[in-house]
Amino acid sequence: xxxxxxxxxxxxxxxxxxxxxxxxxxxxxxxxxxxxxxxxxxxxxxxxxxxxxxxxxxxxxxxxxxxxxxxxxxxxxxxxxxxxxxxxxxxxxxxxxxxxxxxxxxxxxxxxxxxxxxxxxxxxxxxxxxxxxxxxxxxxxxxxxxxxxxxxxxxxxxxxxxxxxxxxxxxxxxxxxxxxxxxxxxxxxxxxxxxxxxxxxxxxxxxxxxxxxxxxxxxxxxxxxxxxxxxxxxxxxxxxxxxxxxxxxxxxxxxxxxxxxxxxxxxxxxxxxxxxxxxxxxxxxxxxxxxxxxxxxxxxxxxxxxxxxxxxxxxxxxxxxxxxxxxxxxxxxxxxxxxxxxxxxxxxxxxxxxxxxxxxxxxxxxxxxxxxxxxxxxxxxxxxxxxxxxxxxxxxxxxxxxxxxxxxxxxxxxxxxxxxxxx
Amino acid sequence: xxxxxxxxxxxxxxxxxxxxxxxxxxxxxxxxxxxxxxxxxxxxxxxxxxxxxxxxxxxxxxxxxxxxxxxxxxxxxxxxxxxxxxxxxxxxxxxxxxxxxxxxxxxxxxxxxxxxxxxxxxxxxxxxxxxxxxxxxxxxxxxxxxxxxxxxxxxxxxxxxxxxxxxxxxxxxxxxxxxxxxxxxxxxxxxxxxxxxxxxxxxxxxxxxx
Numbered sequence: 243x244x245x246x247x248x249x250x251x252x253x254x255x256x257x258x259x260x261x262x263x264x265x266x267x268x269x270x271x272x273x274x275x276x277x278x279x280x281x282x283x284x285x286x287x288x289x290x291x292x293x294x295x296x297x298x299x300x301x302x303x304x305x306x307x308x309x310x311x312x313x314x315x316x317x318x319x320x321x322x323x324x325x326x327x328x329x330x331x332x333x334x335x336x337x338x339x340x341x342x343x344x345x346x347x348x349x350x351x352x353x354x355x356x357x358x359x360x361x362x363x364x365x366x367x368x369x370x371x372x373x374x375x376x377x378x379x380x381x382x383x384x385x386x387x388x389x390x391x392x393x394x395x396x397x398x399x400x401x402x403x404x405x406x407x408x409x410x411x412x413x414x415x416x417x418x419x420x421x422x423x424x425x426x427x428x429x430x431x432x433x434x435x436x437x438x439x440x441x442x443x444x445x446x447x448x449x450x451x452x453x454x455x456x457x458x459x460x461x462x463x464x465x466x467x468x469x470x471x472x473x474x475x476x477x478x479x480x481x482x483x484x485x486x487x488x489x490x491x492x493x494x495x496x497x498x499x500x501x502x503x504x505x506x507x508x509x510x511x512x513x514x515x516x517x518x519x520x521x522x523x524x525x526x527x528x529x530x531x532x533x534x535x536x537x538x539x540x541x542x543x544x545x546x547x548x549x550x551x552x553x554x555x556x557x558x559x560x561x562x563x564x565x566x567x568x569x570x571x572x573x574x575x576x577x578x579x580x581x582x583x584x585x586x587x588x589x590x591x592x593x594x595x596x597x598x599x600x601x602x603x604x605x606x607x608x609x610x611x612x613x614x615x616x617x618x619x620x621x622x623x624x625x626x627x628x629x630x631x632x633x634x635x636x637x638x639x640x641x642x643x644x645x646x647x648x649x650x651x652x653x654x655x656x657x658x659x660x661x662x663x664x665x
Numbered sequence: 666x667x668x669x670x671x672x673x674x675x676x677x678x679x680x681x682x683x684x685x686x687x688x689x690x691x692x693x694x695x696x697x698x699x700x701x702x703x704x705x706x707x708x709x710x711x712x713x714x715x716x717x718x719x720x721x722x723x724x725x726x727x728x729x730x731x732x733x734x735x736x737x738x739x740x741x742x743x744x745x746x747x748x749x750x751x752x753x754x755x756x757x758x759x760x761x762x763x764x765x766x767x768x769x770x771x772x773x774x775x776x777x778x779x780x781x782x783x784x785x786x787x788x789x790x791x792x793x794x795x796x797x798x799x800x801x802x803x804x805x806x807x808x809x810x811x812x813x814x815x816x817x818x819x820x821x822x823x824x825x826x827x828x829x830x831x832x833x834x835x836x837x838x839x840x841x842x843x844x845x846x847x848x849x850x851x852x853x854x855x856x857x858x859x860x861x862x863x864x865x866x867x868x869x870x871x872x873x874x875x
Binding site (some may be wrong): 278279280281283284295306307308309312313315503507510511512513514515516517519520521522523524526593627 | 740741742763764765766768770779780781782783784785786790803805806807808809
């Protein structure tokens with residue numbers, strides 16, 4: 243416990259130590275900063291974690307809610323005048339494309355040191371560990387798009403991962419209301435194949451959520467429907483289980499929100515002012531969010547079906563954000579049964595300094611020596627609005643089931659330093 | 666007696682007519698320009714992008730703030746206007762004309778430091794500026810937004826046009842220090858003497874970047 247406490251104190255201080263980091267899907271898209279001539283902080287707190295406004299922007303197909311046009315400083319190119327809607331079907335439905343290609347680049351690099359465990363005393367320099375080229379935006383009000391090519395560099399090998407999707411928004415809006423049904427096709431599941439309020443895309447720690455890595459939750463090619471209102475949002479999809487067969491996976495996620503800025507951008511953030519008060523920040527969103535997630539899948543390799551089901555909660559009050567969640571995963575053929583829960587807290591000490599702590603615990607039934615428990619303790623620091631560094635410790639409180647050279651299982655504790663930047 | 670009464674009436678009429686005639690040019694002058702004009706340029710490439718404020722440092726007398734409050738809007742994630750010169754004692758209306766929440770605050774070191782909190786669309790807040798000097802305005806929700814309120818002692822000021830030109834009219838005759846403020850330039854001053862009905866030309870050159 244003393245070791246955990248002392249590491250907690252260390253990582254709450256600004257970093258003096260350079261130190262693995264595994265960046266996830268890029269979620270920060272600086273092209274939008276250029277389009278709106280605004281700071282990253284309108285949508286991220288800190289990047290890649292979305293603010294309430296950023297979440298609303300994302301759900302709205304990368305447009306600001308209500309009156310997107312008044313904020314756009316970089317004018318789009320018309321693909322047909324508005325009046326052509328009146329001529330349809332004797333004309334192509336008018337649209338627009340971004341004035342300049344909405345391309346952004348994100349790069350991450352890291353240094354990791356392993357004070358104990360299988361890599362006892364090892365340190366690694368990984369500069370860069372990943373470079374991502376990404377673009378996203380909207381075609382008028384009806385379509386949104388996302389595309390990225392990720393280059394992951396490891397041991398002189400570069401793995402390229404392309405992904406893209408197109409979303410048709412506001413289907414049947416005249417009958418069921420706006421924003422209630424959008425259809426997405428492509429590499430879907432991003433933001434939906436996860437516990438809704440603890441997604442890796444919103445993760446400011448270096449370490450992915452344990453449940454996401456242990457339960458193999460990732461994007462897949464397929465179709466997804468999404469929708470949202472003031473207090474709720476949902477996603478449901480059908481995706482390929484494996485490209486070698488015709489089996490399909492199914493999933494659904496649902497989240498409700500009380501207080502704060504609505505998922506549709508309605509409602510407003512407020513904070514008192516006055517003499518002697520400090521200006522409150524861009525991250526404010528006093529709210530409670532509750533989420534549910536379920537996934538039913540198939541693994542071709544051993545013809546196994548599996549399921550994951552869980553729920554989470556996030557409470558945000560002033561500068562503090564606290565979350566917790568539980569998820570269980572069952573691989574039927576393998577008779578493997580995982581139960582994972584976590585709790586985490588993040589706090590804005592300053593607008594640029596956000597210390598955090600997370601505890602994760604996994605119990606695996608029917609498999610020996612597979613249980614895990616660990617703390618993730620660190621600080622995220624915005625050197626600039628588009629440059630983030632993290633100093634983070636990963637401390638196992640049970641022996642991590644990694645076999646060391648001498649055959650002994652040891653903790654794989656780690657101290658790491660990340661630099662993450664985008665433009 | 667009758668004669669003297671008649672002569673008094675005639676004298677009175679003559680005096681009245683004379684007085685009226687003498688007042689005509691005075692009234693006419695009062696309706697025209699009672700002072701002089703300062704005209705000139707701020708010669709710096711910065712002023713094309715960053716407007717400069719040219720103002721007279723001190724003018725004798727008390728100047729009452731306008732009855733209608735000066736207005737600073739937040740719209741399209743931009744403060745409008747970017748520079749708002751106001752008279753000391755003025756109360757400025759701050760309005761959120763966007764569809765998102767905004768904040769207005771002036772950081773420590775400003776002539777007047779304040780924080781209006783975070784508030785939604787359609788809300789109007791006010792702040793009174795009693796101290797001369799520069800007040801940078803920021804929005805804690807949108808860090809790229811900024812503007813300036815410049816609190817002045819008198820109403821004799823002008824903002825430069827895209828070519829750096831400026832004109833200050835109706836300046837009371839006298840000798841003054843003419844100053845410039847620009848967010849990218851170091852402050853500069855020049856002595857100037859204003860003569861009633863005349864144009865005084867001033868050029869600011871060799872200005873140094875902040």
